[in-house]
Amino acid sequence: MxxxxxxxxxxxxxxxxxxxxxxxxxxxxxxxxxxxxxxxxxxxxxxxxxxxxxxxxxxxxxxxxxxxxxxxxxxxxxxxxxxxxxxxxxxxxxxxxxxxxxxxxxxxxxxxxxxxxxxxxxxxxxxxxxxxxxxxxxxxxxxxxxxxxxxxxxxxxxxxxxxxxxxxxxxxxxxxxxxxxxxxxxxxxxxxxxxxxxxxxxxxxxxxxxxxxxxxxxxxxxxxxxxxxxxxxxxxxxxxxxxxxxxxxxxxxxxxxxxGGNNVFIVLDDADVDQAVAAAAFGKYLHQGQICIATNRMIVHRKVYDEFVEKFMAATEKVKVGDPADPETVICPLINERQAKRIMGLIDESLKMGARLVLEGKLEGLLMYPYILADVTNDMPIAKNEIFGPVAAILPVDSEEEAVNIANESDYGLSGAVFTGDLERGIRVAQRIVTGMIHVNDQTVNVESNVPFGGEKAxxxxxxxxxxxxxxxxxxxxxxxxxxxxxxxxx
Missing domain, CATH: 3.40.605.10 (Aldehyde Dehydrogenase; Chain A, domain 1)
Known part of the structure; x- marks a missing residue:
């Protein structure tokens, strides 16, 4: 020693x-x-x-x-x-x-x-x-x-x-x-x-x-x-x-x-995009995404898809990366080099399969600057796996039904979120997602002492x-x- x-x-x-x-x-x-x-x-x-x-x-x-x-x-x-x-x-x-x-x-x-x-x-x-x-x-x-x-x-x-x-x-x-x-x-x-x-x-x-x-x-x-x-x-x-x-x-x-979790963040066609973007950024980047209930797949209706991608990129560019001791820092270092290499591998393989790189981050030691991948499909590694890093995967869908199906096409079912202008619609969609926890018009990272915390499936x-x-x-x-x-x- x-x-x-x-x-x-x-x-x-x-x-x-x-x-x-x-x-x-x-x-x-x-x-x-x-x-x-x-x-x-x-x-x-x-x-x-x-x-x-x-x-x-x-x-x-x-x-x-x-x-x-x-x-x-x-x-x-x-x-x-x-x-x-x-x-x-x-x-x-x-x-x-x-x-x-x-x-x-x-x-x-x-x-x-x-x-x-x-x-x-x-x-x-x-x-x-x-x-x-x-x-x-x-x-x-x-x-x-x-x-x-x-x-x-x-x-x-x-x-x-x-x-x-x-x-x-x-x-x-x-x-x-x-x-x-x-x-x-x-x-x-x-x-x-x-x-x-x-x-x-x-x-x-x-x-x-x-x-x-x-x-x-x-x-x-x-x-x-x-x-x-x-x-x-x-x-x-x-x-x-x-x-x-x-x-x-x-x-x-x-x-x-x-x-583990592969948590969905569904944005329906009637959602308030600005509110959805603010929630998605928090759910994705808190603790640089190293949370079991962090937002993993952003499933966005095509009616608001381009607006969401553009505004989410703008929000991401404002997120500070660096020293955890700085109170303004949001994205801090990953826990180890093995995790960093694994995440970079998920990104590279998904880009080869056709994902579109909207924002290219970088890796400096264990500090990972955020990446945004759009036009992601559910079979890409960045969507199939729990990311555990500051990488956003955005999947376009044409309907509520498609959003629900894609959300449920996963072995995991821990947390989730649904954004909509109609709360009752959001509740109906939330009830159809096979997951232990899901939040209407909020992000996926929620913990309260008096409610049940846990997941379904894997x-x-x-x-x-x-x-x-x-x-x-x-x-x-x-x-x-x-x-x-x-x-x-x-x-």
Missing amino acids: SSTTSVKYAQWNKLYLGGEWRSGTSSRTVTVRNPYNQEVLAEFPLASVEDIDQAYRKAQAAQQGWAEESAFTRAEVMERAASILAQRKDEIVRYLVEETGSSQLKASIEVDASIGDIKLAAEYAHKMTAVILPSAIPGKENRVYRTPVGVVGAITPWNWPFYLSIRVVAPALATGNAIVLKADSQTPITGGLLVADLFEQAGLPPGLLSVVVADLDEIGDAMVEHPVPRVISFTGSTAAGRHIAEVAARSLRKVALEL SGIGRYCGEWGIEEFTTLKWISVQKEPRVYPFS
């Missing part, structure tokens, strides 16, 4: 295992860099399979006592965590800017969304209720209890690392579970270590939360195959999600999967947030009570 004098945040050199800050026991290390200037932010040993095993075992040992705590106690921890996070917002924003290449705007949205989810999780503690139901058998009472599943294993990604970890950790803990969180090795500070620090500061008892950072080549499927967790929560690519679901199925454990299984999120981390138990002797037909 390099000397600590070259590491900006040398204090982040340990993992949070079973309530203790200690070094991972792997012989491998991780070096965390600022994607904008490659400054070394942190460096530390990774977790081994043995560390993961210990984290799960300690979680199992601590969970029962936590489940038996008063709902008020669990809610108080959530409330303190939300309050502390609000006080530390500027600090967390700074880490997100430096570690993930987030703009100031995106980082601020991420922290605010996290505060909202933790506040709502405090209410979950009071929703672990029981109901009494009648019985057909004389003298019997049926009770149905909502209980925690026990231990949750969570694997979260690098693009919205703080929020996507909070989105799992807070409801899992609030409903009486323990959790082992594996943060992405590209963003371990914001994706895990800060989360552990926050809940430790809020008074969470030791053992209930562990944060590991590991090399997949070393640990393989240890997070999923371990016998302790009863639910595996994963946010990431569809390919990885399929693998995790297959591994989890061998031991019949539940999965909650939020996977975009995932299950829902996070709101009362629906409780379902992912709890189970039901039927207890019948025979209050008087039962008469049996034989004895």
